[in-house]
Amino acid sequence: xxxxxxxxxxxxxxxxxxxxxxxxxxxxxxxxxxxxxxxxxxxxxxxxxxxxxxxxxxxxxxxxxxxxxxxxxxxxxxxxxxxxxxxxxxxxxxxxxxxxxxxxxxxxxxxxxxxxxxxxxxxxxxxxxxxxxxxxxxxxxxxxxxxxxxxxxxxxxxxxxxxxxxxxxxxxxxxxxxxxxxxxxxxxxxxxxxxxxxxxxxxxxxxxxxxxxxxxxxxxxxxxxxxxxxxxxxxxxxxxxxxxxxxxxxxxxxxxxxxx
Amino acid sequence: xxxxxxxxxxxxxxxxxxxxxxxxxxxxxxxxxxxxxxxxxxxxxxxxxxxxxxxxxxxxxxxxxxxxxxxxxxxxxxxxxxxxxxxxxxxxxxxxxxxxxxxxxxxxxxxxxxxxxxxxxxxxxxxxxxxxxxxxxxxxxxxxxxxxxxxxxxxxxxxxxxxxxxxxxxxxxxxxxxxxxxxxxxxxxxxxxxxxxxxxxxxxxxxxxxxxxxxxxxxxxxxxxxxxxxxxxxxxxxxxxxxxxxxxxxxxxxxxxxxx
Numbered sequence: 001x002x003x004x005x006x007x008x009x010x011x012x013x014x015x016x017x018x019x020x021x022x023x024x025x026x027x028x029x030x031x032x033x034x035x036x037x038x039x040x041x042x043x044x045x046x047x048x049x050x051x052x053x054x055x056x057x058x059x060x061x062x063x064x065x066x067x068x069x070x071x072x073x074x075x076x077x078x079x080x081x082x083x084x085x086x087x088x089x090x091x092x093x094x095x096x097x098x099x100x101x102x103x104x105x106x107x108x109x110x111x112x113x114x115x116x117x118x119x120x121x122x123x124x125x126x127x128x129x130x131x132x133x134x135x136x137x138x139x140x141x142x143x144x145x146x147x148x149x150x151x152x153x154x155x156x157x158x159x160x161x162x163x164x165x166x167x168x169x170x171x172x173x174x175x176x177x178x179x180x181x182x183x184x185x186x187x188x189x190x191x192x193x194x195x196x197x198x199x200x201x202x203x204x205x206x207x208x209x210x211x212x213x214x215x216x217x218x219x220x221x222x223x224x225x226x227x228x229x230x231x232x233x234x235x236x237x238x239x240x241x242x243x244x245x246x247x248x249x250x251x252x253x254x255x256x257x258x259x260x
Numbered sequence: 261x262x263x264x265x266x267x268x269x270x271x272x273x274x275x276x277x278x279x280x281x282x283x284x285x286x287x288x289x290x291x292x293x294x295x296x297x298x299x300x301x302x303x304x305x306x307x308x309x310x311x312x313x314x315x316x317x318x319x320x321x322x323x324x325x326x327x328x329x330x331x332x333x334x335x336x337x338x339x340x341x342x343x344x345x346x347x348x349x350x351x352x353x354x355x356x357x358x359x360x361x362x363x364x365x366x367x368x369x370x371x372x373x374x375x376x377x378x379x380x381x382x383x384x385x386x387x388x389x390x391x392x393x394x395x396x397x398x399x400x401x402x403x404x405x406x407x408x409x410x411x412x413x414x415x416x417x418x419x420x421x422x423x424x425x426x427x428x429x430x431x432x433x434x435x436x437x438x439x440x441x442x443x444x445x446x447x448x449x450x451x452x453x454x455x456x457x458x459x460x461x462x463x464x465x466x467x468x469x470x471x472x473x474x475x476x477x478x479x480x481x482x483x484x485x486x487x488x489x490x491x492x493x494x495x496x497x498x499x500x501x502x503x504x505x506x507x508x509x510x511x512x513x514x515x516x517x518x519x520x
Contacts, residue, residue, distance in 0.1 A: 047339070048307030048372045056458075056470040079307070079373075084470065087456045109385055111504055112308045113339075118372075125369055125453045150518075157516045166451070167506045184518045188505040191426070193385050196347045198316075210316040210344060239506035239513055244371055245448040246427045246499035253499055256417045258410075258444045 006032035006095035013115025020101035023144035037085035078119035097123035100133030108190035124168035146178035190225035266292035266355035273375025280361035283404035297345035338379035357383035360393035368450035406438035450485035
């Protein structure tokens with residue numbers, strides 16, 4: 001690898017063959033030296049799971065696009081991919097970790113369920129600047145072309161400016177043709193949640209089981225949120241931290257009578 | 261159920277038969293009406309995983325302690341347990357959700373990998389006051405007796421005072437006899453990480469595989485952190501939020517040249 005180019009670790013949670021990571025890879029190859037370490041199968045909804053009670057496989061694989069760079073398919077979660085990449089494959093910290101482009105939104109509260117963002121957060125914990133990218137289109141045939149120029153712009157800015165310790169970026173793209181995207185908007189995470197609905201069925205042996213489904217509910221009327229940005233044709237850019245301390249509540253908590 | 265007593269959902273990530281949840285249950289039965297919905301098997305390290313591509317079972321079970329209350333064993337993750345409990349079992353929001361007592365620490369950065377805390381966070385997202393409890397002892401024979409009076413005190417305070425929207429509590433206990441525990445300390449999450457080590461082996465078919473292990477590294481010298489509290493004989497109490505927005509970095513991010 002040339003010394004001038006940044007070393008970029010590419011991962012995702014939809015699996016190494018997903019069209020989204022292929023699109024991300026194309027952009028990254030224009031920017032740096034690339035190594036792909038990604039799950040061998042879809043890991044959506046895995047949150048920040050890690051594999052601690054099972055073995056991990058991580059094999060070098062050859063895919064159509066990987067002339068000139070290496071790819072590894074890992075049996076673990078997105079967070080596992082980042083851990084094994086830095087420790088066993090790259091043997092050094094990459095200059096950047098990018099995750100995605102996810103097939104489906106990781107805006108607002110979805111950040112906590114997101115395998116895509118868990119890879120970015122894991123990289124951030126290890127001191128690697130990191131960005132998660134997601135497109136609001138679950139389809140395998142989603143069109144990632146309109147995302148590319150924004151992926152490039154954000155990535156170049158991160159490489160140039162760096163990110164503060166403890167912060168990674170969460171980027172979501174609206175499902176729109178290129179000419180209808182209005183630009184990038186720096187946002188806060190919207191206050192939203194899922195209203196669960198369980199589809200209860202009975203299996204052939206007579207045992208009840210459930211499918212989880214749900215309805216996304218945005219409780220936030222702010223015009224500075226990622227949900228607002230996406231609904232209004234912008235790319236949302238949310239800085240995400242993994243110090244989860246609710247500092248604003250510490251003083252009140254100290255006034256509680258806990259010793260009685 | 262009596263109308264005076266609060267309805268308490270009890271869950272964990274070590275599985276429904278773990279000694280830690282049994283200890284937690286004993287305390288909760290002194291405080292309120294209790295329903296247990298917990299994983300049928302250990303889920304440590306599951307982070308905020310949810311089951312979206314597979315079916316979920318959730319069966320009523322009878323265990324030694326459950327005269328007078330109901331217990332359900334769920335095939336999913338801790339976050340799944342909370343979702344299915346509120347939606348399919350309780351059919352209303354409980355007054356409190358407690359998770360644990362975990363066999364092992366969930367202090368500092370471990371909060372993001374923790375199934376115990378993901379259950380508490382999931383409850384918080386759904387607007388339910390929630391607390392995760394963990395003991396710094398991985399042993400199945402861990403002694404939870406010294407934890408009980410603190411579990412009770414913190415739980416009663418949460419029921420009395422409530423918690424702000426968007427905040428849940430992360431409580432960790434040092435592995436100490438009762439007389440050596442110095443009390444409860446309100447803390448922030450320490451800045452720490454894991455230095456991964458992968459144990460690489462070769463299976464009988466000649467394919468390489470890995471076991472994830474690692475060394476915990478505390479980078480934080482502050483005396484206001486959960487790690488400091490635990491090392492110094494205190495119970496750590498960290499308020500945890502799930503708005504992950506790094507608000508302090510938004511202004512700088514807005515100055516980036518993203519449209520060039």
